[in-house]
Amino acid sequence: MHLSTIITALASLGSIVAAHPGHDIRAEAAERAAYMEGAPLQARSLSHCASSIKRRGMTNANIMRRQQAVRQLREARRLATHAPLLKARDIRGGLNSSHHSDKHVGPSTDPSELFESGGTCILGPDTTQGPYYVTGELIRKNIVEGQPGVPLYLDVQMIDTNTCEPVPNIYLDFWHCNATGVYSGVFGWGNGDPNDDSIIDKSFLRGLQKTDAAGVVQIETIFPGHYQGRAIHIHVLAHSLDETETNDNNTLADIYTAHASHVGQFFFDQDLINTVEETSPYSSNTQPLTMNADDIILLQEARMIDPFVEYVLLGDDISDGIFGWISMGLDGKENKEIPPAAFWTEDGGVENPKGGWFPPGPPGGGYPPSWD
Template sequence: MQLKQVLSLCLLGASLVSAHPGHEEKRASNELLAFKAHVRRGLSLCARSFDESGLNARAIARRAKLASEYQRRKLAIRDTDDVLNTTHLSSADYTTSTDETEIFSSTGTCVLNPEGETGPFWVSGELIRSDIIEDQAGVPVVLDIQFVDVSTCQAVEGLYIDTWSCNATGVYSGVSGNGNGNSADTSILEETFLRGIAKTDSDGVVSFNTLFPGHYSGRTTHHHIIAHLNATLLSNNTLTGGTVPHIGQLFWDQSLIDEVEATSPYSTNTVAQTTNAEDRVFSDETSGTTSDPVFNYVLLGDSVEDGLLGWATVAVDLTATYTPNYSFVYTSSGSEAVSGNSGSSGSAPSSGSSPSGGMGGGPGGF
């Protein structure tokens, strides 16, 4: 699917729900419909701008270079027509002689989510770094995520993008508590794996070296992202100040998840899997829309164990401001628990007819 086709269709409806069993916060349907209609109009106008500015051509070249650097030998590419269809993967084998424009031209993913799911596992104040694997085992992943301004269709330079995900066995670093591995093991507070922040370049792009996430009870495989606008870099390599115009989650094809989960150490996880089709956050971010918050990807070798390159385009409304909830803050001695920030709130621009609101009394989807 070409970029022009994708942008004329893709949008991500606002969602604000708790993924904890038995707790839900849903926006009024008329507000959602108004917001989605506004975003659809905005994104459809960006297609020609992306081509004329060369943003699309540079993205193709960048993705091809990344794949080459990771010794791509055989490729399998996804093309999603319906993100709620768990069998939607359409794959084909490519050789190194295949034209790179055929392989890398599709953005596939197009996301605009003014207030998504932060969850209780975000740690505020993480380090600025793009290689976040540390000593963790699993399928290596290079993420190439591009951020564009939905109002101007221009790449957003200088955004600090915060990402975090669980490890291969479903555990997050830097947080302790029920639902995150052994809640009695406080040594996890000293860990920082699979967490980091990187700054977008002139094309609005950040890249992370990370791992394919595992799974835990009640959630499908996913990555979290938060965008920080006008933040200040401190001497200790952390951020302060600024605003948050975007909170969201990105996903993978179910067939790819199943393939990865069959490999070690993912296969050692005895917790029952939740599929994309069963995941409420996935459903809320795609139902009633033509949104596709699923990474495009290529294999970097002959099997998933050799690694993946995944890419996505995220459209943000820079006039929106949100406050992500957190219960832990990164310090020089590890994460420390804090209180008084159990709710996420924010406001969206009035021109977008986007609903505003808070998370209520509990944390969001994790």
């Protein structure tokens, strides 16, 4: 997709400029378009790593890890461990369609047919962090904090695009909105109740995990809800290698100077979204739902890469939960400063007055104590 085509498409968006106030979709999409237009193949895809990954045994290890995770989750949730996995993903579908395979998946299905797929290797354009990034969040596996919604368990693997090796010992930051489209940690018009300034002190659906020797983290969350102007997505930020220190309170040090080697988003099949959106509390969200096919940022990515999470349902009903997996590439040599929207400190949330796509509105807690 040429940059001129994307700019034309952006012009047709009319008044849909900001999903949340302070988040300019057209500006973000233009940056991503420019990146995708000029980036070399190895910076846009992990396809050049496929044979190397398989030769090193990573493919088989991934299959076994995902299979074991599903079995353990079913046992923990007291679901039938012998039941067929209901969905097998295939990447032949389009933006607004199912990615399901037409093959039968049952208890006797070889795990490699389900958990091995060329669609698992993707690289999102590394340009902007998207709205509402907050530094100082807790290092933890479970980021739910009591938020209602469909349970979602994610297996995320990071691969260095220069070496095709997994990236161990790197912290990944995750954040997304809740079932009704509200982000924690930021306060302003357009993000939930504009009169509830306590939201800046909350940290639900945010957290970090450190990759293991295989470059993998597993997190527990809920399926994201939606907000106007964007398709449903999850943000992920990889902190720079060898430059991350931790505090005794299980957070990263130096929250006022965040550095990253990768920033991206990943997405979900439209038919899965539609199914989740029919359940409570998602169905109570009065904001318009943007379909995958109408999200200009996703449209760009999906023409060159596969930014969709692969998944299986854990039980007979969507409420039993979803297990998903995805691999993402990063340039281990990259190191850039990322301006957060806010800082989560020992005294609560503090707005960053100098960046990070913070929405307009009343201040949510003043300035950081050491900011000048």
